[in-house]
Amino acid sequence: MxxxxxxxxxxxxxxxxxxxxxxxxxxxxxxxxxxxxxxxEVTCYGILTSASVGVSCTKDKDWKPGGARxxxxxxxxxxxxxxxxxxxxxxxxxxxxxxxxxxxxxDVCDRTFPQQTILTGxxxxxxxxxLWELNATDESNVALIKKLTKQLESxxxxxxxxxxxxxxxxxxxxxxTYGNKKGAYIKPETESERLKARETFFKEQLADLFEYKDVxxxxxxxxxxxxxxxxxxxxxxxxxxxxxxxxxxxxxxxx
Numbered sequence: 436m437x438x439x440x441x442x443x444x445x446x447x448x449x450x451x452x453x454x455x456x457x458x459x460x461x462x463x464x465x466x467x468x469x470x471x472x473x474x475x476e477v478t479c480y481g482i483l484t485s486a487s488v489g490v491s492c493t494k495d496k497d498w499k500p501g502g503a504r505x506x507x508x509x510x511x512x513x514x515x516x517x518x519x520x521x522x523x524x525x526x527x528x529x530x531x532x533x534x535x536x537x538x539x540x541x542d543v544c545d546r547t548f549p550q551q552t553i554l555t556g557x558x559x560x561x562x563x564x565x566l567w568e569l570n571a572t573d574e575s576n577v578a579l580i581k582k583l584t585k586q587l588e589s590x591x592x593x594x595x596x597x598x599x600x601x602x603x604x605x606x607x608x609x610x611x612t613y614g615n616k617k618g619a620y621i622k623p624e625t626e627s628e629r630l631k632a633r634e635t636f637f638k639e640q641l642a643d644l645f646e647y648k649d650v651x652x653x654x655x656x657x658x659x660x661x662x663x664x665x666x667x668x669x670x671x672x673x674x675x676x677x678x679x680x681x682x683x684x685x686x687x688x689x690x
Contacts, residue, residue, distance in 0.1 A: 437461055438560060440492040440505065448498075450490070450507040454532035457561040461489035463507065467599050468554050468590070471608045472544035476514075477537055479507040479558065480607040482598055506607060507558070511537045532562040539587045547592060555593035559586060633687045650687070654679035 437456045442448050450463070468481025483490070485501030492498035508514075510533060515524040529537075540558070547554060566583040569576040638647075647653040654676045658664060664672065 438490045448505045452560040454530035463558045477540040553593045554590040556590040
């Protein structure tokens with residue numbers, strides 16, 4: 436089995452496909468699937484059928500693809516990947532096969548607008564290696580390149596009634612978040628962006644009182660303006676500034 440499935444504590448299944456180990460038999464056959472496209476990835480969420488091949492869960496030998504709800508993310512250029520040597524996630528460049536699959540699935544999103552359209556059919560993570568040997572600038576190869584590329588998906592609009600509910604799709608496609616009826620999706624705000632927004636708001640509120648370069652600088656200014664500051668030893672003043680810095684950071688972080 437070359438397409439692995441991981442299941443988190445909430446029971447949600449995620450598909451992980453490694454182009455280095457994919458085989459020509461691998462196929463994800465979806466009874467129903469919804470695709471969500473961004474500039475960095477295509478997220479696929481849907482219900483697999485027993486016709487899927489090469490998909491397994493190593494931690495649950497009894498897991499079967501038939502009827503399983505799964506999420507499959509295909510990245511455009513970069514993605515986070517677990518590094519065994521450092522025991523942490525690192526950002527790596529995606530394999531050419533995955534980059535091509537991203538483009539193919541992006542085209543599916545474009546032609547099945549709006550993006551929340553429920554589809555059915557196959558997604559194939561394996562790319563015929565012969566494709567990379569063809570010169571794309573040679574017109575005689577165009578037809579064959581299109582044929583080999585088309586083999587990566589055979590998705591069509593599904594017919595009602597559907598098992599996937601709108602509420603389920605909304606939750607499953609976060610992030611990015613499920614958007615309006617026209618199929619627009621909004622990338623959720625990251626924690627660093629939220630903190631930056633709070634820090635900017637905080638700085639604006641103090642604009643008439645202090646001009647500072649960072650939170651510690653502000654803390655030092657606050658401590659120096661206190662009436663007893665002149666009588667406090669430098670070491671104690673520094674300690675007070677550090678404590679004030681921590682309090683200000685706590686405010687900015689929303690604690």
